[in-house]
Amino acid sequence: MTIEGIRLVVDSAQERVARFDPRTGLTRLVTQRISQASMTQRAGRAGRLSPGICLHLLGKEQAERAAAQSEPEILHSDLSALLLELLQWGCHDPAALAWLDQPPAVNLAAARRLLEALSALDGERLSAFGRKMAALGNEPRLAAMLAAAQTDDEAATAAKLAAILEEPPRGGLVDLGAVFSRQQANWQQRAQQLMKRLARRGGQPDAGLMAGLLASAFADRIARRRGQEGRYQLANGMGAMLDADDALGRHEWLIAPLLLQGSASPDARMLLALPVEIGELIAARPELAKSSDTVEWDEAQGTLKAWRRTVIGQLLIKTQPLAKPSEAELHQAMLNGIREKGLGVLNWTPEAEQLRLRLHCAAQWLPEEAWPAVDDASLLASLEAWLLPQMNGVHFPAGAEGAGSASGATGLAAMAAAPEAGSRAADALYRADRQPPGDPIPCGEPASAGGAYAGDVRRGHDAGDRRGAGAAGAGAAVACPASAADHPRSEAPSGKGATARWQKEMKGRYPKHVWPDDPANAAPTRRSKKYS
Secondary structure, three states, X not given: OOOOOOOEEEXXXXXXXXXXXXXXXXXEEEEEEOOHHHHHHXXXXXXXXXXXXXXXXXXXXXXXXXXXXXXXXXXXXXXXXXXXXXXXXXXXXXXXXXXXXXXXXXXXXXXXXXXXXXXXXXXXXXOHXXXXXXXXXXXXXXXXXXXXXXXXXXXXXXXXXHHHHHOOOOOOOOEHHHHHOOOOHHHHHHHHHHHHHOOOOOOOOOHHHHHHHXXXXXXXXXEEEOOOOOEEEEOOOOEEEOOOOOHHHHXXXXXXXXXXXXXXXXXXXXXXXXXOOHHHHHHHOHHHOXXXXXXXXXXXXXXXXXXXXXXXXXXXXXXXXXXXXXXXHHHXXXXXXXXXXXXXXXXOOHHHHHHHHHHHHHHHHOOOOOOOXXXXXXXXXXXXXXXXXXXXXXXXXXXXXXXXXXXXXXXXXXXXXXXXXXXXXXXXXXXXXXXXXXXXXXXXXXXXXXOEEEEEHHXXXXXXXXXXXXXXXXXXXXXXXXXXXXEEHHHOOOOHHHHHHHHHHHHHHOOOEOOOOOHHHOOOOOOEHHHO
16 A cells, blocks of 8 residues: 655564464464565655655664564464365375475474364365365365354354454454344355355354354364453363453353464463353254263272263363262272372282292392393283282272282282293292202392392201302391391301301200201201201
8 A cells, every 4th residue: 555745664673473383273473573575675665656764673783683584474374274275185295295485294283183173184185074164265163164054044154153253353342242243244245255155045143053153163262261250271271361351251151263372471362252051052062072981089088989071172061970880990990099009008918028029039030031020110000910800899999909918929920921920930949049848938128239038047058059040149148947037148157167156156056956067968957956
C-alpha cells in the first residue's frame, strides 16, 4: 500500500515472528531483530514517490551483524498442512524431494502425530477420512471438523466455525458461543464457500452442535479448571489460562480451539473457548473417553483398592471403585508394591535365604558357569519370573508375603529358566568343601573378599584347599564344635607349626573331641571321642 507524502520512516528494527513449537503443537510469538533484507525493505517505504529518510533504531555495528536474510518460514512453521498435501500427492518421504530448505524432521514428526490423532492416516498413507480432509483444502484441524459433519445442520455449523477460526474476531472476546451468534458478512460468505466444497445445502448453524464438532478436531484442547482462577489444564497435559475477570472462568470444562503460547508464561492463552458439559460431550463423542482399571496399595488402610478411571487424554473425568478386580490386576498391584517397598516385605525362610546366598557365592567362586543373578535389583526386576508363579490364589498382600516365604526357594531355583540352579549351587559348593555326612555347608553373608561359608573344623579334616575351579578368593569361617565361628579361613592357621599350636589350643578347649595329629589324612567326623 503506497501512501502519498511519506518522507520519513522510523524503523524499530524488531519484528514479531510466529514460531511453531513441535513439543506443544502451538505457535508462539517471538520478538526478534530483523534481517538486513528487512531493513532495506522498510527503508523503501520512505522513498516510494519521492526521496525520503529511514531511521533504524539500532547502532551501525548491530545493523552490520544482523542476518543477511530472514529465516525461511518452512523452518519454524506447523507443517501438518504440508504433510497432508504431500501424502495426497503420493509422496510418503518428504526427504526424497529437492527442497531449497529441508523441512525440520522434528516438525514433520509433530505433523504426523497430529494427522494420526485426526484419523487421517492409515499406516504411511492417507485413510479414506484423510483423503476427504485433503480434498477440502483447509488447515488439517478445520478439515477434520468439516469432514466429520454428517448432517446438513452439522455441515453448516462446522462451516461457520471454520470461517470464524480462520478469521477470528478482534476486540478480545473469548466466548466462542457469543461470537458464533454474530452475523458477520465475511464469515457468512466463507461458510457458503465451504458448504459448496462439502456439497451440502439447506442446513442451518446450530450452537448445540458446536462442542461435538470442535472435539472431533481439537480433542487435545479440551480443558478442565485446576483450582486457580482462570487456570486450566488441557487434555494434552499443557496449561492454559483466561484473564482473571473473564466470565468463562466460572465453567469447569472448556474447549479452546484457538490458543497462543506467550513468551512470558508457560501457560497458553485462550483466544477463543467454548463452555461444555462433559457428560453431554462424551455422549456425543464416546470415542473421546478411555477407561482403565487400576489396583493400588492403600498405605493408610493397609489394603488393596481397585479403581476404574475414565479419562480424556490426561484429564480425569471420574473414578469408580471396583468391587471385584481380576486376579491378574491384583497380582500386578502386589508386585508393584513389592518393588516400591523392597524384598524385605517378603518373609524369607532360612532355606530361601541359604539358596540365595549359595547362588551369590557360586557366581563369585565359579564364574565360568552361568548363574542367575540374585541381587536385590535383579530379583525385583524379575518378580514375574520367580514370584508370580507362586501367587496362584493369593489375593492379599499378606498372602504375597507367604508365597515369598514358603516358595521363595522354589521360585528362585526356577528363575531365569534354570530349574536346576539351586541343586547345582549346592552341589558345586559341596564338592568344593565337602563335609560328612554330605550335609550342605551353610553360607554366611558374602564378604568383600568374595563371600564366606561356615563349617565345623572336625568335619573338614580332609578338605585341604579344595575349592573347585574358579573358587580362588573364596573365604570360609572355621567353626569350633560349639558352631561358633573361630577364624575366617584367610586368618586360619597355615603351616604345620601354626596348625599344631592351634590344634593344641582346641584340644585344651574341647578335650572330648577328636583332634588328629595329621588332620590332612584323618577321616572327617562330627562325633566326640566317646562315639568314634
